[in-house]
Amino acid sequence: MIEPVPVPRSATVDLVAHSVGATILISSLAQGGYAAKIPGVFLVAPPFVGEGGWPSQDMDMEPMEQLGTKLPHDAPIYLYHGGNDDTVPPAHVELYAKAIPQAQVRRLDRADHQLNNDLSEVAADVRRLGKTAAKRK
Numbered sequence: 001m002i003e004p005v006p007v008p009r010s011a012t013v014d015l016v017a018h019s020v021g022a023t024i025l026i027s028s029l030a031q032g033g034y035a036a037k038i039p040g041v042f043l044v045a046p047p048f049v050g051e052g053g054w055p056s057q058d059m060d061m062e063p064m065e066q067l068g069t070k071l072p073h074d075a076p077i078y079l080y081h082g083g084n085d086d087t088v089p090p091a092h093v094e095l096y097a098k099a100i101p102q103a104q105v106r107r108l109d110r111a112d113h114q115l116n117n118d119l120s121e122v123a124a125d126v127r128r129l130g131k132t133a134a135k136r137k
Contacts, residue, residue, distance in 0.1 A: 022046035082111030
């Protein structure tokens with residue numbers, strides 16, 4: 001199992017993860033226990049675990065069908081998935097959209113599993129969210 005990293009309660013941390021790392025991240029967030037302020041969660045090409053996705057016994061985690069109810073309500077969640085992803089089928093982002101109805105879904109039709117090595121869409125959302133948070137202060 002992955003060991004938790006101690007983070008001061010005063011810390012502000014954007015969370016960005018890719019593929020299986022994104023699945024582990026969102027599953028960990030659903031379990032709670034995080035201390036830092038999380039302005040945003042950005043998940044790139046995460047495999048969905050549960051019905052219609054990858055079997056939960058293969059990933060050693062709970063199915064994700066009711067994920068949205070277990071996540072922090074004050075942190076916007078963004079999902080990015082390429083239409084040409086041959087590692088994680090694009091249908092997985094639709095499963096996440098149902099499980100996390102509050103998520104912003106970015107379907108990138110021509111992108112592959114690595115988003116064609118172009119994270120500009122992700123970076124733009126991180127910057128936009130940062131500007132919005134700065135205006136609220």
